[in-house]
Structure formats: structure tokens, C-alpha cells
Amino acid sequence: MSTFKARKAPKNTQAPGKPERPDPYQLVTDLIIGHLEKGVVPWRCPWSREAGRPRNFHSGKAYRGVNAVLLGCRLAASPWWMTYRQALERGGQVRRGESGAMVVKYGTFEREENETEGGTRKGMFLRTFTVFHASQIDGIAFPQPSPDEPLSPERRNLKAAAIAEAMPQRPVILEGAGPRACYSPASDEVRMPPFAAFETPESFYGTLYHELAHASGHPSRLNRPSLTSHDGFGGKVHSQEELVAEMCAAFLCMEADIVRDRHERSAAYLEGWLRVLKAVDHRRWLVQAAGHAARAADFILGKTGKPDGVPAEMEENPDPDCGNDG
Helix, strand or coil: CCCCCCCCCCCCCCCCCCCCCCCHHHHHHHHHHHHHHCCCCCCCCCCCCCCCCCEECCCCCECCHHHHHHHHCCCCCCCEEEEHHHHHHCCCEECCCCCCEEEEEEEEEEEECCCCCCCEEEEEEEEEEEEEEHHHEECCCCCCCCCCCCCCHHHHHHHHHHHHHCCCCCCEEEECCCCCCEEECCCCEEEECCHHHCCCHHHHHHHHHHHHHHHHCCCCCCCCHHHHCCCCCCCHHHHHHHHHHHHHHHHHHHHCCCCCCCHHHCHHHHHHHHHHHCCHHHCCHHHHHHHHHHHHHHHHCCCCCCCCCCCHHHHHCCCCCCCCCC
């Protein structure tokens, strides 16, 4: 399991005499904060272009949401990861002394209600698992990645524009409507400065993706509470919605082969997110925001095959085999 320690222990819900379990939400938050303190923004398209997004070798599925962020920030030449038990089942062996990486997975449980109420109540829980990279495992012939040829700047910009243009139920986009980019839920409009005002085309599309991410939360689309329950600039809900938009824009930039690494590494940017994420009542944000961001990116990309009623948090790991270590 992860060796990262929570900054503040959660309320003890364990039975008397049993050791208190680490809070998975706090473990994730502390891990991300550790990256930010080192000047690394892990949600900014960190995965290797050559290897592609991280995947679980046991199932072949790509990690999503916060798991893609947690694994992607550990740049590697291969996309493949496995738990210790999965490696053993495939005839492999994690080398002695290797340190794994943390991923999280949601599960469900049923709890019997008291005698007066009767019946059972369904709930959810979050668990952490440790996975190891292909380079840490002996005895398994992992396939080498076959990356696509890098896009030329012209093709990259065409693809970036196509992603925005093909968004289902797209809001009105007004280019040149003002000096700053913003999304107005009341009019369902995205307002952008002129294209020429941006230093690069990549900066324009990265900013546009951020605003389209906000638009995806409109009641007519995903009806995301962090957008529909706005509490003013700098408020708790507003800050969470900004984190959703930041992560969604990063996921879309990856689709367009765009890497953004200037403003996002500035001291002010890093300090701003460190200040927000270190607040005690924000410990669940990273896991929840990454799930909402993955859903928002799927919506913008036209991937609408998710079943209704599945909480966005459960999209952190769609791979049912990832947690075969427990």
C-alpha cells in the first residue's frame, strides 16, 4: 500500500480494537499536493506521448480519472501496470525492493438497517491498491507501445478545432467577445478573446477546452452540481468546478496532442491550488473532480455510453480487475 500519510486523520469509524484505516481521499490529496510542491502539475497531460495513457495489463483497459493522473505523472516508456497478484497470476514477479504506485477503486456494499427500519442500505467505499510498472516486473513479455506519429502543428490545430466543433449540444462560442475567456451559464455562451490574442494556437484551444468543460455541466447537458450550484468566485463550489474544468481541459489536450506547460507551472498557479487543496474540507475534491472531468471530456468527445445513475466518482477506475489484490 502507499506510504504517504494523511495530514489529518479522518474520524474513526472502525470497530474498537481495530487499527484505523488510512483515508484514501486524503492519501490521494497528499500525493497530488506533494507533486505540486515540487513544481509539477500532474493533471497537465503528464503521460508520455510515446507510451500513451497508462493501462492495466491484466484487462487491457486504460486508467481514467484520478488514476490516470496518479500514474501518468510517473513518466514511463511503457503504458502497462499491474497489481502484485495480477503479475503472479500471469507468471511474473515484481522485483524485490521495487516501490509501486497508488491507484483507487470504488466498490459497493449492503448494510443491514436496524430492526425498526428493516431491510438493507447500499453504500460505497473507496480503496487504495498498489500497482507496479512493466519495468518493475520480470517474467512477462509486455508488448511494446506503437505510438502514433506525432502530429504536425497544422494537423494538431485542425484536430483541436475539430474536437470543439464536434461537441454535442455545443454552446454558442463567441470569439473576440471580450478581453478574457469565460462561460455564461445564463446565456449558455462561451466568450473568447480573439484568436490572435493568444501566444500560440495551442493556448487558444487549451483555454477553449476549459470553458467548454464548464459548459458541459449545464442543466441541459451533464447537470453538474459544481456548476449549477455556483457560490461565487473563490467559493468552495466554484473552486471545485474550476478543478473539474482544469482536468477536463487537460484530458482534451491529450486527445489533440497538445502539451501545456508554461502558465500551469507558474508560482502563482501552483500556490493557488496548493492553498485550496490543503484546506481540510477539500480532501475529497481530487478524486471527485477527476471523475467529473473524465465524464465531461467523454461528453465533449461524443462518448455517451455511460449508464445512468453511476456516480462520477466511480469512473475513477472502470477496470473491474484492477483491484484483484484484496
